[in-house]
Amino acid sequence: MRQRFDSRAIFAAVAAVVVVLAVVVIATGLYYFNTITGLVVQADSIMPNDQAEGAAIVGVTARMVIIVVGATLLAVGAIAALLVYRSRRELQGERYVQSIYQAIGENIDTAIFIVDGADRVVEAVFENVQDILGVPATKFFVMDGLSSNEAYAKVAAIVHSGASDERREWEFQCFNAAFGRDMWLRVTSCPVMLGGDEKIIYSLTDVTGEHDIRQRLLDSVAAAEEANHAKSNFLASMSHDIRTPMNAILGFSTLIDRDADNPQAVREYNRKIATSGQHLLGLINDVLDMSKIESGKTTLASAQFNLGETVASVDAMMRPQTNAKHQTFTVEMAGVTHEALMGDEGRLRQILMNVLSNAMKYTPDGGSILFRIDGSLKRRGSLQHLRIIVRDTGIGMSQEYLDTIFDSFSREESSLTNKIQGTGLGMAITKNLVDLMGGTITVESELGAGSTFIIDLDFPPAEEEAAARAVDAAASRAVDADAALGGKHFLVAEDNDLNAEIIAAILDIHGASCEVAENGRAAVEKFAASEPGAFDVIFMDVQMPVMNGHEAARAIRALDRPDAQTIPIIAMTANAFAEDEREALAAGMNAHVAKPIDLAVLARTVASLTSR
Numbered sequence: 001m002r003q004r005f006d007s008r009a010i011f012a013a014v015a016a017v018v019v020v021l022a023v024v025v026i027a028t029g030l031y032y033f034n035t036i037t038g039l040v041v042q043a044d045s046i047m048p049n050d051q052a053e054g055a056a057i058v059g060v061t062a063r064m065v066i067i068v069v070g071a072t073l074l075a076v077g078a079i080a081a082l083l084v085y086r087s088r089r090e091l092q093g094e095r096y097v098q099s100i101y102q103a104i105g106e107n108i109d110t111a112i113f114i115v116d117g118a119d120r121v122v123e124a125v126f127e128n129v130q131d132i133l134g135v136p137a138t139k140f141f142v143m144d145g146l147s148s149n150e151a152y153a154k155v156a157a158i159v160h161s162g163a164s165d166e167r168r169e170w171e172f173q174c175f176n177a178a179f180g181r182d183m184w185l186r187v188t189s190c191p192v193m194l195g196g197d198e199k200i201i202y203s204l205t206d207v208t209g210e211h212d213i214r215q216r217l218l219d220s221v222a223a224a225e226e227a228n229h230a231k232s233n234f235l236a237s238m239s240h241d242i243r244t245p246m247n248a249i250l251g252f253s254t255l256i257d258r259d260a261d262n263p264q265a266v267r268e269y270n271r272k273i274a275t276s277g278q279h280l281l282g283l284i285n286d287v288l289d290m291s292k293i294e295s296g297k298t299t300l301a302s303a304q305f306n307l308g309e310t311v312a313s314v315d316a317m318m319r320p321q322t323n324a325k326h327q328t329f330t331v332e333m334a335g336v337t338h339e340a341l342m343g344d345e346g347r348l349r350q351i352l353m354n355v356l357s358n359a360m361k362y363t364p365d366g367g368s369i370l371f372r373i374d375g376s377l378k379r380r381g382s383l384q385h386l387r388i389i390v391r392d393t394g395i396g397m398s399q400e401y402l403d404t405i406f407d408s409f410s411r412e413e414s415s416l417t418n419k420i421q422g423t424g425l426g427m428a429i430t431k432n433l434v435d436l437m438g439g440t441i442t443v444e445s446e447l448g449a450g451s452t453f454i455i456d457l458d459f460p461p462a463e464e465e466a467a468a469r470a471v472d473a474a475a476s477r478a479v480d481a482d483a484a485l486g487g488k489h490f491l492v493a494e495d496n497d498l499n500a501e502i503i504a505a506i507l508d509i510h511g512a513s514c515e516v517a518e519n520g521r522a523a524v525e526k527f528a529a530s531e532p533g534a535f536d537v538i539f540m541d542v543q544m545p546v547m548n549g550h551e552a553a554r555a556i557r558a559l560d561r562p563d564a565q566t567i568p569i570i571a572m573t574a575n576a577f578a579e580d581e582r583e584a585l586a587a588g589m590n591a592h593v594a595k596p597i598d599l600a601v602l603a604r605t606v607a608s609l610t611s612r
């Protein structure tokens, strides 16, 4: 601890005074001694005989002066020695106390300083004040409330305010110029009586870390509350959104029972059940997608695809819906040099469908929608840049809502949107996918006037040969299910009776036959026991008891028989993401088809694997 007044200085001053006094006394003594001796000599020479007695007196006086000077010198010497001794004792004691303060200061994060209650001058301060404020202890004694160091100035203001004359605590944020950062400081004051005078003991602590932790806790509580709120909202709307198609499915299946002998009515009910089922599936996919994206588990596939075909398939999916609403749907593609690209076509289609189906949903009957892909804008190296523009003349959005359009579960609340089905997940998924692809998405909108979404993406062009293959593959897309499946014998590994029944029925309708194995091990055993070539294709569910689909595929590939390596194995699973497909391929399967089964995809996949 550094003190304002040093007792060593006082002792040094006293010692100096004593020495000066001693010198003065000695000098005076010597002066008188010389003078008296001189007088004696003079008296002897002037009055050699008559005055001898007087000279003797003078001689005695001179000796007395010598004795007095000697005694004074002894006394001064003794006092000086005493002072030096005391000074050294006090110095030792002071050094010991200092070493205690220093040890405390070095080992705690709090600086202590003592201020005089009357004149507000700092009398002592821990050296570690420098670590906390960046101000050396030597500069701390006369506190400057106008310092450019805000941290120091605020502490000074507290000291000078007089508010600290009672036990108090302050906590405040300030910029510390010495460290070039914001910090949180805590100051406490405690008035005490020391040696009959009123003093105030202050403590000064840097609580920035504590504050950060507290702030992070508060933030996470707020985030948790917000997430909870969003999820409650979501569950409420999900419950509504799920019930609506479920209600249709259950209602129409009851009607099918009632009108079983009216084939036309049954077909119509069935069509409605299928539409509701598709809607439900879309909902489930969105929720799963979002949770996967949020947990960072979404990865992108990289395969060749043809942009022209992607646009055509999106057009084909959208047009019946826009036609039904009498909307003008314009599709344009211009300036694209490479139509054969590498990337995740499924995810690109998902992005396009999300934005386009919103344009369709939120544009009233008779409105118009423009879907434009411009490939002529800026490029990154050899990448094909795509600027995707979706413009509609729909209901538009308020500027406030645009700030939250990409948040999960957010929907603009209005009498118009309330009537339109949705979960508020589509835009959040779209934004996440665009980010994942390294692109950008922006939106401009005006209530009542319409909206424009602009998405910028870059894709590497596929190589020539690959492009040709993509075109070949595309050419073979429309495959007749009867031709692809008819006459073939399948081994179906499926633990769910209902799913097994559905696939058996589909195969039967298209002239194929199958044997069902209720788990992976049963499938391996059935295949091992069959004649080579008895099965044309194996459909493999992935999640099954006893042995899962991946293990079963590996076991089949490891069998010692001629067709173990060649029999096509198609993963047929509800795990419909790119990484599920990768895992299936890594386990030795040839392809991956997502459930619920899309007959066209199934037929195409079987045809591509059996026609070689």
Ligand code: ADP
Pocket (backbone or CB within 6 Å): 354, 358, 359, 362, 363, 392, 394, 395, 396, 397, 405, 410, 411, 412, 413, 417, 421, 422, 423, 424, 425, 426, 427, 428, 451
């Ligand atoms: P939803 O399932 O509700 O459509 P989205 O995440 O796809 O969820 O969209 C979020 C919200 O953004 C919608 O509920 C709607 O309010 C608004 N929105 C999105 N696209 C459009 C558009 N083209 N026109 C008007 N509003 C839109």
